[in-house]
Amino acid sequence: MPVPAAPGRLPVLGHTVSMLRRRQLFTALLRNHGDVVRIDLGTMRTYFVTNPRLVHELLVTKGSSFRKGALFDRFQPIFGNGLATSNGEFHQRQRRMVQPAFHRRRIAHYVDTMARAAADWTAGWRPGQVRVLEEDTQALAVTIVGEALFSTELGRHAVDEVRRSLFTVLKQGMVRALSPSFVEKLPLPGNRAFDEAVARMRAIVLDVVRRWREDGVDRGDLLSVLLTAQDQDTGAGMSDEQVHDEVMTLLVGGVETTALALAWAFHELARHPEVERRVHAEVDEVLGGRTPTFADVGDLVYLKRVANEVLRMYPVWFLMRRTLTPVELGDAALPAGAEVIFSPHALHHDPVSFEDPYRFDPDRWTPERAGRIPKGAFVPFGAGARQCVGNLFAQTEIVVALATVAARWRLVPVPGKPVRVKFTSAAYPSGMLMTAVPRN
Template identity: 80%
Template sequence: MPVPVAPGRLPVLGHTMPMLRRRYAFTASLRNWGDIVRVDLGTMRTYFVTNPRLVHELLVTKGSSFRKGALFDKFQPIFGNGLATSNGVFHRRQRRMVRPAFSGERLALHAGTMARAAAGLAATWRPGEVRAVEEDAQALAVTVVGEALFSTEMGERAVEEVRRSIFTVLKHGMVRAVSPSFVEKLPLRGNREFDGAIRRLRRIVLDVVRGWREDGADRGDLLSMLLMAQDADTGAGMSDEQVHDEVMTLLVGGIETTALALAWTFHELAAHPAVERRVHDEVDEVLGGRTPTFADTRKLTYLNQVVDEVLRKYPVWFLMRRALAPVELGGVVLPEGAEVIFSPHALHHDPASFEDPHRFDPDRWSPERAATIPRGAFVPFGLGARQCVGHLFARTEILVVAATVAARWRLVPVPGKPVRVKFTSAAYPSGMLMTAVPRN
């Protein structure tokens, strides 16, 4: 029988939110206290789920009993009511309308954009040139998502504004979300930069949307798909405001995840020469010198394992859900409105699920070993009905870009210049200086 939560029923921890690096260690340590741990974050009572089986239950089996939590409440006034922040019937409706934009047929078209963008970047490199790889990865992610979203002349202006503003949004967004509400009203430089970037992006995206309404042609881009989408039950489409909110969701989610994963992929390949050689051999065999396609991404089996290992090692720090009604989880009844937290980073580094979890080991994703990983232990894009709708787009981009670059170049770390890591919503590399060395 489920046991109601009562004083002393769960381990209770107070937490005053120390430095970011220590936050990662704190969330990882919670598994030592139990499967569900009550953590009081100031005045907010939260329930931290550490067991992957219960995380799977939270996201999949009983996913309909939860909505997005307090963290996303803070994001909603900033990014609107897109898929990342909406809930309930409206979220299900929007997901049905957006999903066709990421069909296999559309991904095959976008893979061509990804390969061209990667080849274009690689063509600008010179032998022996030192590159700031995290900056190249960020610029490339903006190019790919921008070109996939916008294909008109006005769209080119939008992409330039995205280049200018999106990383200001990403830099300050998590700080804004976890800070008390009064902080965002203070006359701080970070607040001014963030608010200005949001205003500029909103203006240009709405300009592009209105221009498309006047034109009305299907240009094959993601924006066309959003504007032509109709609800299967009512035949209604999205308003300009809703299209703006979905575009902002795709920009923020699509750029941050892939930029981080690409930078860390090149870092890990350089740090593990045997892994790098296997990737090069596979790329040479599968591609034979030609440009990768969407179909090739399935054939690059070892590179897929490398990407899984990068996504395991460098995920987001934590995500939240809120109980819609009293719900039993792991023998504990969580009350209505309970804020529930789980940490992809902690799950991905749990030694009970992943042997020697801090070691970079793509072979842990071989079919035999991957089959032993518990459900709920690997959640780079979430699970269930709230899984990131663009997860296949992101994965395709990482594979196509990594294969395109690996066919031409090696990236070698600059001696004496270790990578610095900034811990916010994820591990951001800084100063990832690497020398471009032609493979031939």
């Protein structure tokens, strides 16, 4: 329970592990106990930052004083030393080498893949057909990221393996990261499925990398950028192992966020007919029946607001950092080596930053209203030097996929089949059954 803050002390919450099962409520209520709240998670002392201004300091203005935290330490043996888990000068070097893969010129090229994949997804739909939407959007996100990564015939086999294994890795990986270390050594079905999925993905990614090196042709895909990248100081490229780690990072980061955002977007459009009507009107006006291009994305203004609102309402549950040196955040003096937590979900639903935060309201992203949102209050892709390198790719993918589908179809919830939610790293819909209805 909360301990009143004495002079020079932080409020402390103890015995909180059972409360964490009520994740949303727990993290949302922490703001009532201060800007920085000490939490004892078993034997690990952590500091939970609830104030968006201090989160901005944590990620941006004082970002160099932090590295990835304990949660990412648990992921490192799984995903290697990619951008999501690496730190320090090595992370900075890798980011400089990976960043060109997500230049706006490259994104414009990938839009064709996004639109084609979304069109292929709906090509086989029949009027009145019931779709399991979370499965559909997961498959679509894997196809888009996989085809952007791998353009060869062997690459298509890699995409098939990613489609088969990635969500086992994502879900079981989070379970493993949040469990005591001894659990991963137990002969449990989830552990076996996870280890087998990781081994299969590792083998096929390294095989694609090896064959690319033998061929040596730049095919314009993400893998080509990774394999031809050179460090600006030394001229050295990435090893096969490092390319594998970055591919895994891009797959994990590029699939989960967009798959969830697309599923929840169609859910919210169905719940808000006026929002859906405005989306259809804009798509009809901008596209006129055409397949969307990169140039169209800038004109789909309302659809981008819808995407932002979905990213606000359905972000990851929490992220962690660790102090490299003693750091002051507000009135809190954090020692070196302190584990620091912040919750994008709690920040995105803070009524101080967002009026009526549990209401789906795309118009909160008009320039006038969005300009009043405090720094640090909206962090779907993080911020600062460690902001997700593929954030523009993901935002573009959401808009292009929504526009492609909305041009021809509506998705209507199946009566009497409420959507269940399963939390791992974020809110996963389970049993999101929706009926495909042609717009014409």
